[in-house]
Amino acid sequence: MPKLSVLLAPSETKQPGGNPFAPDMFDYRTSGTFNYFDSLNPERRKLIDAIHAVIETGDEAALADLFQAEGPILDEAVQAMAEIYDAPLMSALDRFSPGIMYAAMDFANLPTGAQRRLLENGIIFSGLFGLLRPDDLIPNYQLGMEATVPTIGPVTDYWRPLISDVLNDYLRDRFVWDLLPEVHRSVWVDEHTYEARVRVRFEEVIDGERQPVPPEEAAIQKGQFVNYIVQETAEELDDLLEWEHPDDFVFDEAGASFDDETNTWSIAMVQE
Secondary structure, three states: OOOEEEEEOOOOOOOOOOEOOOOOOOOOOOHHHHOOOHHHHHHHHHHHHHHHHHHHHOOHHHHHHHHOOOHHHHHHHHHHHHOHHHOOEEEHHHHOOOOHHHHHHOHHHOOHHHHHHHHHHEEEEEOOOEEEOOOOEEOOOOOOOOOEEOOOEEHHHHHHHHHHHHHHHHOOOOEEEEOOOHHHHOOOOOOOOOOEEEEEEEEEEEOOEEEEOOHHHHHHHHHHHHHHHHHHOOOOHHHHHHOOOOOOEEEOOOOOEEEOOOOEEEEEEEEO
């Protein structure tokens, strides 16, 4: 049985719609089947109810600040959140499919076994839901991890004590591929319960100097990276040496570093 886990951020862009007849993810009678972190449901409801209180004020400035949006994008965010308890559902993976990273995973063309490994071993850090598996059924929503919700406070501070123990227990003795942005990683009080964790960055060489690739390019590379590791059931760094990367990134084996205290590797995939 694979012991890998992949830590991911959600996509800001989301697929609308879904199945109106899917079981309610907030229903305690059914959520264990369709929501693998259903213990977080009370906290999810509390957060949603606080957002609904802001929506009910009709204060456009407060809403724009909450959702970090304006105009039609703000209107869509407000509508999605106002209707969230009655909204149709789809898997988190499908919901986030318009996002650059998720599109680059090319889930539809993965072998069946690799699809299953991604669905069962991926963990998505969500501003609204805390933690999700890719096959969790979720409604359309808008709430960034960097948001601050009136009466709740910063979303990162809200989730940190709620998800850390859950996550540390879930990751015990696993090989963890950490593709999180810093704002999502900051939610987790990491007790290093895993066998090893690998933090991955993507770099390019320009005029002889290495530098991080631009954010959109990094999102593509993260998606392709996930595609590879779930196909290969990658559970050690040596598995990266065999990868014929489509954009000619290579694993800088000599530059990899390991922190004994945290069981954490820091590695770079470099395009030369």
